[in-house]
């Protein structure tokens with residue numbers, strides 16, 4: 001069945017089909033419709049909805065939910081995500097799976113409610129304290145708001161680590177047709193580690209304190225090994241018209257939608273353009289990007305170049321020094337297809 | 349008081365890393381050991397040990413899980429009530445305990461403490477109040493007594509600069525949902541007996557699914573208060589109990605209703621009415637993408653007009669995006685939305701140069717008319733003055749009295765529907781009339797009584813256009 005819904009609603013539908021048992025919410029534009037729909041759908045289907053008193057409280061509610069072995073989620077936007085960082089660090093250190101959706105708005109500070117992608121740094125690099133990072137998925141359509149929320153649950157529980165769905169105001173607010181998932185995810189068995197209030201799980205303990213430095217280091221090494229495993233096994237990217245491309249735009253989320261239009265417009269004008277769209281921002285899909293390193297590259301992004309700098313670094317670590325151009329807007333201004341086309345044509 | 353515990357409900361060998369001892373990590377004369385013992389006795393004797401989950405705080409009791417042989421979780425600072433909330437909501441058979449000290453519960457966590465209490469969460473909070481931060485080195489806490497010396501109030505707590513002590517039981521007791529609130533002490537044997545009763549009673553209330561309980565336990569901290577164990581106990585009795593009188597502030601356990609059993613899950617396919625059928629997909633070899641923009645001010649139904657068009661297109665199996673303006677301008681200022689329909693996957697949902705622009709007020713005309721692409725159409729309400737000099741080359745402007753047509757029919761709010769009539773008459777959308785009318789009807793699914801009147805407005809606008817010879821396809 002197809003429903004015509006906002007990206008924010010698609011998140012809730014994806015979470016339900018992923019087997020989410022609880023939604024813990026706090027309002028913030030442009031993510032609030034996620035909480036609105038969750039408040040409607042979760043209780044009506046026998047699940048739990050709680051409005052917390054702040055984003056930090058909500059993030060700890062997620063920690064509590066996952067500690068009890070349950071699938072739960074929340075959605076927020078930049079300022080709220082900043083407040084959740086402490087709990088995300090705790091959850092990462094405790095091998096706790098959870099899902100948080102960040103519907104980015106413009107910043108820094110209070111900013112405004114229009115789309116930006118400048119939470120990239122704080123989300124992709126694990127913005128809290130300590131050497132951790134999360135799984136980060138970047139949907140590019142309303143359908144993916146649903147599908148990647150489901151995937152986020154699957155991978156969070158597979159690796160036992162927080163997974164973030166990094167969207168933006170445009171993806172959250174726009175409506176597109178959504179094909180409902182075919183089936184509901186099977187419940188996962190968490191008795192081996194969770195504290196469920198049962199005899200079987202009575203001896204389970206979830207903590208992140210290691211008073212001895214060697215033990216704390218071992219715990220850090222364990223995390224890094226987990227991230228290496230993720231890097232090897234779970235990179236995703238979409239390539240659009242890249243095969244014969246001379247100019248390749250790198251973009252995620254709603255910027256990738258704009259970039260896709262720009263690619264078509266450039267092709268119509270005889271320019272061999274392509275689009276590289278990371279679907280996993282962490283793990284970074286370096287394997288798919290590496291073969292494009294010799295082409296003319298630009299990122300198209302709504303930030304000062306956080307994604308560009310990261311892509312440059314990933315290529316450099318893989319042994320390719322590439323100069324990546326930056327086509328960007330900030331403050332909630334949308335990137336115009338015509339600006340991308342002009343920039344690329346001028347450079348070629 | 350010694351610091352060796354021997355109690356049921358605790359680990360036979362404390363799970364202290366690398367240590368095989370039954371000595372606790374607490375200082376000699378610390379009240380925590382006693383409270384730990386009373387708590388483990390209570391959950392064991394009540395037969396609740398397997399079902400108990402204790403959220404361990406930050407503070408001296410951070411290692412409570414060394415001792416309690418129950419499910420253990422470590423909280424962030426002050427966040428034990430948030431975590432306990434989620435555990436208790438999702439595992440309704442669990443006995444959920446939040447064990448916290450005064451820095452954790454009353455300073456950084458005060459908000460979360462009161463919010464969980466206000467929500468009446470099903471949890472037992474045990475609040476160990478020793479008037480000072482222990483673990484971090486004897487700093488002033490919200491519960492530090494007036495004049496009490498700490499490492500951050502070296503001259504004694506001065507109300508003029510440090511404020512007055514917080515009374516947690518009294519704060520919690522100001523809320524409606526807590527079931528049981530009592531302050532006890534573990535400074536001597538008689539007091540310990542009363543504390544034992546209170547702790548047990550709180551767990552009975554959890555067992556009986558009655559609701560939120562808050563037990564504050566005044567407790568000696570010889571190390572940080574800087575007294576010998578016996579003097580620290582005397583300090584609790586002679587000084588702390590003056591500021592924080594012992595006693596039961598509330599016990600509504602007899603009359604409180606038990607928490608209902610959770611509802612069963614509803615199958616999602618049933619909930620969403622998913623019959624498993626897929627919508628038709630519009631197949632076309634040639635890509636045809638159309639870009640529409642709807643503009644006016646908030647309250648004119650701009651967003652819903654765009655939505656009806658988008659819904660009609662997607663029901664035909666076209667790829668469709670609808671992107672609204674959102675945020676502050678929704679409330680009375682400019683309103684606009686863009687709709688893109690295509691036979692193929694759509695790139696940007698934002699529209700720079702629409703082939704169709706709908707304008708319903710003067711401001712939108714000035715802002716958007718110049719963006720219409722050559723060969724495009726602007727459908728503008730008749731109340732808007734269009735300066736011919738501002739019409740871009742090759743753009744056709746059509747004006748219809750949509751606002752007047754709706755007002756004449758007695759439904760001024762339906763001016764957007766009159767505009768839709770204009771779009772139908774002009775065949776401006778490339779979407780058949782029946783699909784648009786069906787989408788219009790769907791948009792009134794919650795107020796079906798309004799459908800006939802709106803369809804009347806729609807027809808009036810179509811008739812107006814035909815009468816004035818305003819018809820024909822988009823160039």
Ligand code: SF4
Nearest residue numbers: 374375378408482569
């Ligand atoms: S510092 Fe105080 S509260 Fe902490 S263990 Fe020592 S006596 Fe107990």
